Amino acid sequence: MNDLNFTGKPIEAREPAASQLSINRVVEWVKRNLFNSWFDSIITLLIILLLGTVLPKALDWLFFSATFSGAGRADCSPDAACWIPIRQYIDYYIYGPFPESEQWRVNSAFAVGLFAFPLLFTQRIPQKIVIGYILFLPVLLWVLLKGGFIFEDISTSALGGLTLTFFLGIIAMCLSLPVSILLALGRQTKLPILRWICVGYIELVRCIPVITFLFMASLVLQLFLPGGVSIDVLFRVLFVLIFVSAVYKAEIIRGAIQAVPKGQIEASYAMGCGYWKTMAYVVMPQALRNSVPALISNFIGLFKETTLVMILGLLEVMGAVKATFNNAEWLGLHAEGPIVVSAFFFVACFSIAQYGAYLERRIRRTKH
Amino acid sequence: MSKQTVVQLDRVNKWYGKYHALRDIDLAVAKGETIVICGPSGSGKSTLIRCLNNLEQHDEGGIKICDITISENVKDIEKIRRHTGMVFQHFNLFPHMTVLDNCTFGLRHVLGMPVSQANEVARDLLNKVKIGDQEQKYPGQLSGGQQQRVAIARALTMSPDIMLFDEPTSALDPEMISEVLEIMRSLSKDGMTMICVTHEMGFAKEFADRIVFMEAGSVIEISPPEEFFVKPKTERAKVFLDQILAH
Numbered sequence: 001m002n003d004l005n006f007t008g009k010p011i012e013a014r015e016p017a018a019s020q021l022s023i024n025r026v027v028e029w030v031k032r033n034l035f036n037s038w039f040d041s042i043i044t045l046l047i048i049l050l051l052g053t054v055l056p057k058a059l060d061w062l063f064f065s066a067t068f069s070g071a072g073r074a075d076c077s078p079d080a081a082c083w084i085p086i087r088q089y090i091d092y093y094i095y096g097p098f099p100e101s102e103q104w105r106v107n108s109a110f111a112v113g114l115f116a117f118p119l120l121f122t123q124r125i126p127q128k129i130v131i132g133y134i135l136f137l138p139v140l141l142w143v144l145l146k147g148g149f150i151f152e153d154i155s156t157s158a159l160g161g162l163t164l165t166f167f168l169g170i171i172a173m174c175l176s177l178p179v180s181i182l183l184a185l186g187r188q189t190k191l192p193i194l195r196w197i198c199v200g201y202i203e204l205v206r207c208i209p210v211i212t213f214l215f216m217a218s219l220v221l222q223l224f225l226p227g228g229v230s231i232d233v234l235f236r237v238l239f240v241l242i243f244v245s246a247v248y249k250a251e252i253i254r255g256a257i258q259a260v261p262k263g264q265i266e267a268s269y270a271m272g273c274g275y276w277k278t279m280a281y282v283v284m285p286q287a288l289r290n291s292v293p294a295l296i297s298n299f300i301g302l303f304k305e306t307t308l309v310m311i312l313g314l315l316e317v318m319g320a321v322k323a324t325f326n327n328a329e330w331l332g333l334h335a336e337g338p339i340v341v342s343a344f345f346f347v348a349c350f351s352i353a354q355y356g357a358y359l360e361r362r363i364r365r366t367k368h
Numbered sequence: 369m370s371k372q373t374v375v376q377l378d379r380v381n382k383w384y385g386k387y388h389a390l391r392d393i394d395l396a397v398a399k400g401e402t403i404v405i406c407g408p409s410g411s412g413k414s415t416l417i418r419c420l421n422n423l424e425q426h427d428e429g430g431i432k433i434c435d436i437t438i439s440e441n442v443k444d445i446e447k448i449r450r451h452t453g454m455v456f457q458h459f460n461l462f463p464h465m466t467v468l469d470n471c472t473f474g475l476r477h478v479l480g481m482p483v484s485q486a487n488e489v490a491r492d493l494l495n496k497v498k499i500g501d502q503e504q505k506y507p508g509q510l511s512g513g514q515q516q517r518v519a520i521a522r523a524l525t526m527s528p529d530i531m532l533f534d535e536p537t538s539a540l541d542p543e544m545i546s547e548v549l550e551i552m553r554s555l556s557k558d559g560m561t562m563i564c565v566t567h568e569m570g571f572a573k574e575f576a577d578r579i580v581f582m583e584a585g586s587v588i589e590i591s592p593p594e595e596f597f598v599k600p601k602t603e604r605a606k607v608f609l610d611q612i613l614a615h
Contacts, residue, residue, distance in 0.1 A: 266423050267460035267519075271474035271526055272450035274442070281477055285464050366464060366506050 062339075073329050082333055086340055089324045093340075096160020096320055105151065106163050109144040113137065113170050120355060123362075135178070138171040146234065156234050160315040162344070168234075168306040168316065169348075172241040173299050179242060180249030185279060187254055198250075205247045211308055213240045218312045237309050245302040252294045256287035289363045296356030300349045317341060371398040374530055374561055375420065380429035382415060382585075389415050390426065391586040399529075402562045404572040404593075407582035408608060413565040416582070417532050420563065421452045434529055450478065453523030457535040459515045461507035467494065467518050468503040474526045486525075493521040497551050513544030520551055531555065533564040569612060573597055581605045 034044045065080035069087070076082035086093075095103055116137060119130050145167050147153035159167060186198035205213075217236040225231070260283050268278040288295070310319040321337040324330065375397035382390040390412050397403055405413045418424040419431060422438055422445045431438045434451045438444070461470050471490035475481040481489070494500045497517040499510075507515050516536055523531060533552065537545045549571050556562055556575045566572065572579055572593055579596045581589040581604075589601050600606045 261458075261460070263456055263458055263460035264462065267454075267456065267462070268473075269423065270421055270449055270452070270454040271523070272446045272478045273474070274446060277477050281473070282462055286462075289464065366508070 076333075081336055081339075083336065085324055085327075085330045085333065086336060089321075092161060092324065093317060093320050094162045096163050096315060097158045098154065098160070098163055099158060102152070102154065105144045109141055109163070110166065112140055112144070113166060116170075117351070117355070121358060134174050138174050141167055141171055146232075156232055156314075159234065161320040162317045164309075164314060165306050165316040165318075168238060168241060168309065169303045171238055172245065172302055172306070175238075176242045176246040176249060176302065177295075179246040180253055181284065183246055183250035184253040184257060187250065188257065202247050202250055205244055206251070210240070210244050210305060211311065213244055214308055214312060233312060233314065237312065237314065241302065241305065245298065245305070249295060249298050252291045252298065253287055256291040257283060259290055260286045292356055292359050292363065296353060296359075300352050303349060303352065304345060317344060371400060373397065374399050374434050375563070376430075376432040378430040378432075380416075380419065380426045380431060382412075382419065382424065382426045382428075389585050390419070391584075393429070393587055395580065395587065395590070397530075397561060397563060399561055400559045401577045402556045402560075402575050403564065403578055403580060404576040405563065405565045405580045405582060406567065406569075406572065406608070406612075407588075410584075411582040412585040413582055414534055415585075417534050417563060417565050420530075420532055421449050421454055423454075450526055451528055452530045452532055453526055453528035454532045454534065455516070455519050455523055455536045457538050459507070459512070459519045459539075461515055461519055461522070463507050466504050466506055467499070467510070470507065470518060471503075471522045471525050473522070478526070490521070490525055493524050494518070496524075497521045511544060512540045513547045516540065516544075516548045517551055520548070520555075530561045530563065533562065533566065535565050535567070537566065537568055567612065569597075569609075581608070583608075 035041045061080050063081075065077055067076050067080065067082045067084060070076065070084050072084070073082075076084060095106055098106055116134060119125060119133060143149045143151055145154065145159060145163065146156075183198050183202060186194050187202060189195050189198075214237065217240045218233060221236060222230070264282050264286065265278055268282045273282075306316055307318040309316055310322075315323055318341050321341050325333055325337045373396050375395070377393050377395040380390055380393040381388070393416060405416065407413055415424055419426045419438075420433060426438075433448045436444050436448050436451070438448060461467075462473065465473065468487060468490055471494060472481075472483065472486035475486035475489060476483060491500060491503065494503055497520055499514055499517050499521070502510060502514065502518075507518065510518065520536075536552070537548050540548065545568070549568060552562070552564070552571065553575055564571075564576075574593075576593050578590055579593055580587055581591075581596070581600070581602070583604055589596070589605050591601065595601075596605070597609065600609060
């Protein structure tokens with residue numbers, strides 16, 4: 001008699017059955033998800049056809065026939081990507097025209113900025129410290145990259161490339177959230193004048209394109225200021241980025257505040273808690289949790305919006321890449337630059353999105 | 369009255385627009401008394417109890433809680449709220465905090481007590497409401513009865529002089545009502561001043577010192593339970609009792 005395993009089937013039959021099973025499973029999955037009906041089958045075949053013609057060509061252009069090393073334009077293959085200029089200018093893309101002797105400051109700025117990431121992910125460190133760090137980060141970045149305090153002043157035109165993108169993006173993200181919280185609260189306050197100001201501000205700003213504000217900040221503002229007074233263009237650009245994106249966030253947060261049940265506020269008030277503490281410890285934590293998906297989208301949008309400063313002659317990463325391809329030697333290479341910039345933005349923004357997904361998982365754990 | 373008066377209402381009126389929600393309410397509650405407010409829905413019971421800690425603002429008359437008069441003064445109102453604990457129909461626990469953090473909320477943020485000390489006070493009260501083993505759970509993980517017991521513990525952490533109960537058992541499944549009433553009974557026995565809006569007539573009969581019957585915004589009758597349940601002074605109270613005791 002054969003030995004029986006727990007399912008009652010002969011043991012010998014187990015090995016082939018297991019592999020058979022996984023193949024069957026794959027076949028079944030394909031049948032169910034790709035060829036479920038004749039319509040599904042046609043779509044599937046069309047997509048396979050499309051991928052079959054496009055993908056090999058794309059991969060070939062991007063990698064297999066592409067030129068990765070060489071001295072100049074002469075080494076480039078004519079019908080594939082030429083990555084030589086990217087490699088040549090990579091330092092410029094990262095640091096921009098930042099003085100070489102001071103580049104350690106950029107490196108430390110990247111380090112302190114990226115350090116915020118693990119800090120946001122950990123739950124071990126008290127929230128107050130994390131929030132403090134996030135609010136302090138803009139000051140830190142400004143001092144490191146622009147100068148002041150004990151550091152030598154760097155001229156604005158020396159900030160460029162990834163350094164500038166990072167500088168604008170992080171500072172704007174860190175500061176626009178607190179501003180938007182205040183705007184959202186202001187729009188709901190019982191104090192009429194404050195409420196009118198907030199409503200008016202929000203309605204005005206969100207109905208005008210960001211790019212016009214950037215133009216105004218760079219050109220029009222000078223007309224109103226008394227002669228001789230000038231505000232650094234970086235400061236003006238940051239101001240626009242922060243105070244424009246805060247408006248959209250304010251509306252997201254206002255919606256989320258309204259979704260917090262009134263009983264929550266009453267419970268806090270009933271214990272003798274005042275308005276600010278109730279907002280800080282009861283309402284905002286719940287409202288912000290509820291608005292994570294929308295806020296993350298907004299952060300991603302804001303980070304990408306930093307490319308708009310290009311029109312003011314600030315060479316953030318997109319502008320820096322574009323500038324190098326205007327160089328006579330590389331003129332005519334159109335695709336490589338945008339591909340590199342896209343890759344960078346994808347990595348950065350996808351990381352932000354992943355943080356959002358993590359937050360949502362963490363929040364879900366406390367709900368049942 | 370020999371005992372100190374802790375709640376004093378003097379001709380209190382309130383309107384919602386044109387709707388006259390509270391009409392000339394006079395009421396004095398002595399320290400240690402258990403008052404049950406009952407009456408048909410829409411009679412102003414909840415409005416009345418919510419005026420006592422200024423969650424609703426009355427329009428006319430005076431309300432005095434522990435010798436502090438309710439006014440526009442924010443500091444006074446916060447003081448009054450520290451003297452009163454409130455338990456809501458829908459518990460209103462903070463869903464983003466653990467049971468323990470819910471109970472230390474007032475101690476930490478209103479009284480500024482250090483966390484370890486606050487935890488001690490809260491744990492003591494959570495044990496009293498027999499829920500000490502759940503302190504690390506979130507409100508959403510507890511049953512309604514358990515949540516309401518946590519809410520009572522949370523209100524008690526501030527050592528209030530007066531406890532206000534706004535239909536504490538109305539949102540509960542029938543089998544959970546008794547566990548909440550049991551806590552209320554023991555509070556009443558311990559001499560807590562309690563004002564309860566409730567339909568639990570069993571609790572009223574057994575523990576109320578006086579029953580306040582309201583209809584259409586007015587207090588119609590104030591009697592001790594033995595009188596109220598046996599021979600109510602007014603026809604309306606009789607009708608109400610017939611309806612509520614019928615099932």
